[in-house]
Amino acid sequence: MKALIIDDSRAMRSILRRIVTALDFETEEAGHGQEALDKLRDGELPDVCLVDWNMPVMDGYTFITEVRSNPDWRGMTLMMVTTESEQRQIVRALAAGAHEYVIKPFTPDAIAEKLEMLGLVGGAA
Amino acid sequence: MTATAIPAPTHDDVRGVVDEVWETLLGDAAPLMTRLVPARAPFDSAGVWSASVSVSGGWQGIVTVELTEYVAGALAATMLALPEGLEVVDADIADAVGELVNMVGGNVKSLMPGPSVLSLPSVAAGRAAFSSDASEVARVDVTWAEQPVRVCVHVVPAGAAR
Numbered sequence: 001m002k003a004l005i006i007d008d009s010r011a012m013r014s015i016l017r018r019i020v021t022a023l024d025f026e027t028e029e030a031g032h033g034q035e036a037l038d039k040l041r042d043g044e045l046p047d048v049c050l051v052d053w054n055m056p057v058m059d060g061y062t063f064i065t066e067v068r069s070n071p072d073w074r075g076m077t078l079m080m081v082t083t084e085s086e087q088r089q090i091v092r093a094l095a096a097g098a099h100e101y102v103i104k105p106f107t108p109d110a111i112a113e114k115l116e117m118l119g120l121v122g123g124a125a
Numbered sequence: 126m127t128a129t130a131i132p133a134p135t136h137d138d139v140r141g142v143v144d145e146v147w148e149t150l151l152g153d154a155a156p157l158m159t160r161l162v163p164a165r166a167p168f169d170s171a172g173v174w175s176a177s178v179s180v181s182g183g184w185q186g187i188v189t190v191e192l193t194e195y196v197a198g199a200l201a202a203t204m205l206a207l208p209e210g211l212e213v214v215d216a217d218i219a220d221a222v223g224e225l226v227n228m229v230g231g232n233v234k235s236l237m238p239g240p241s242v243l244s245l246p247s248v249a250a251g252r253a254a255f256s257s258d259a260s261e262v263a264r265v266d267v268t269w270a271e272q273p274v275r276v277c278v279h280v281v282p283a284g285a286a287r
Contacts, residue, residue, distance in 0.1 A: 011205050083232065086234070107149065
């Protein structure tokens with residue numbers, strides 16, 4: 001399994017990398033949505049993208065709408081990992097095509113549980 | 126005509142957010158301890174990192190954090206899982222402190238009326254400056270590893286320029 005971690009904070013990418021690496025994911029990283037789109041166009045598609053909302057250049061919501069507008073990327077799982085916790089925004093992200101939503105701060109178990117629910121870790125994959 | 130009070134989080138609201146964020150990022154090995162500081166006393170440390178995020182929309186406010194250089198460095202080293210003894214560079218500290226204020230600010234925003242938008246964080250090696258029309262409504266003074274940490278919430282009158 002491969003995860004693309006998209007967050008403008010290197011420290012947050014480091015935390016997420018350690019969590020998903022422990023779950024046997026290979027990882028790639030991007031500092032904003034546009035960099036992530038460029039990686040998707042250039043390389044092998046990840047199984048899951050962990051996407052922050054508030055980022056410079058291109059935010060996570062725009063990234064999700066861009067990904068969902070490309071039929072070739074339909075199989076990719078999108079999980080928002082963000083401090084954005086207003087109900088209205090959560091609904092908006094899910095309606096745009098995010099599969100799951102995790103609010104910062106989170107525990108490693110919270111990320112693992114969500115990935116398990118999505119069938120990306122454990123026996124369900 | 127009566128003035129409408131601007132909604133504001135309580136001290137306990139902010140302390141709850143700070144405790145949760147802190148424990149998630151740094152663990153509970155060295156807990157945050159309440160620190161008694163006189164009202165309006167400046168953050169009393171020479172080496173300071175500070176950061177802020179602003180919230181605009183249904184609620185307008187600014188959330189700031191101030192940390193000593195030691196705490197900011199420990200935060201960055203822990204978040205980045207740097208090997209012990211490795212020097213923590215300013216860029217890493219700025220990144221970690223920015224993410225800290227982003228998390229605290231985002232969770233404070235969720236307690237206030239919306240919809241509103243959270244800004245990207247601003248981080249400074251030194252004390253942060255902010256608009257004089259902002260009024261402090263909650264302040265949490267704590268210590269971590271015997272070092273001071275301060276989190277403040279300011280409200281901004283509707284229509285004030287940011």
